[in-house]
Amino acid sequence: MAKVTWKPGTFIYPIPAVMVSCGTMEKSNIITVAWTGILNTDPATVYISVRPSRYSYNLIKQSREFVINLTTKNLAQATDWCGVKTGAKVDKFKSMNLHKEKAKFVKCPMIKESPVSVECKVREIKELGTHHMFIADVLAINADEKYIDEKGAFDISKCDLIAYSNGHYYTLGKKIGRFGFSVQKKKKNFNKNKKKH
Numbered sequence: 001m002a003k004v005t006w007k008p009g010t011f012i013y014p015i016p017a018v019m020v021s022c023g024t025m026e027k028s029n030i031i032t033v034a035w036t037g038i039l040n041t042d043p044a045t046v047y048i049s050v051r052p053s054r055y056s057y058n059l060i061k062q063s064r065e066f067v068i069n070l071t072t073k074n075l076a077q078a079t080d081w082c083g084v085k086t087g088a089k090v091d092k093f094k095s096m097n098l099h100k101e102k103a104k105f106v107k108c109p110m111i112k113e114s115p116v117s118v119e120c121k122v123r124e125i126k127e128l129g130t131h132h133m134f135i136a137d138v139l140a141i142n143a144d145e146k147y148i149d150e151k152g153a154f155d156i157s158k159c160d161l162i163a164y165s166n167g168h169y170y171t172l173g174k175k176i177g178r179f180g181f182s183v184q185k186k187k188k189n190f191n192k193n194k195k196k197h
Contacts, residue, residue: 014163031056032083044138049131064122069114073160
């Protein structure tokens with residue numbers, strides 16, 4: 001079958017659906033963002049793109065700080081709700097029964113219910129059109145200890161993370177491989193090669 005060509009648009013899916021907390025512990029807000037991602041490894045650099053008309057835009061622009069909170073199946077309703085309601089009229093933490101947690105390096109709160117909260121400091125703001133991109137340095141990653149195994153590794157598969165795709169939210173499926181698995185040498189099964197005595 002041939003591919004159908006459409007006009008230019010946003011159709012790179014799936015992408016994260018994250019709740020971005022901003023402001024201060026006293027005056028805070030949550031904005032749901034799907035236009036987000038990684039820009040660089042060293043230094044660790046991420047971005048979020050926000051419409052200037054959104055209530056959170058000026059909070060982030062003024063403080064030049066925000067926290068990216070990963071979302072889960074249990075947070076799906078709160079994730080959507082925080083994306084359609086404005087913080088100018090409602091307290092999203094209170095309305096969604098979410099709890100503020102003090103961050104280590106930024107003044108805005110983390111969301112306690114999120115398995116991973118990433119503290120970010122804005123380095124640059126790029127005005128792109130409908131959205132402005134906040135390019136930020138990662139100051140710290142805060143992971144819920146209940147997802148950390150006995151070896152100190154974070155088991156992200158236990159978080160039930162969700163993704164956004166073409167207007168819908170999806171849970172992530174089962175793991176089908178790891179980075180580099182396509183070129184990894186298969187381990188020999190030494191038990192099969194042992195001679196029976």
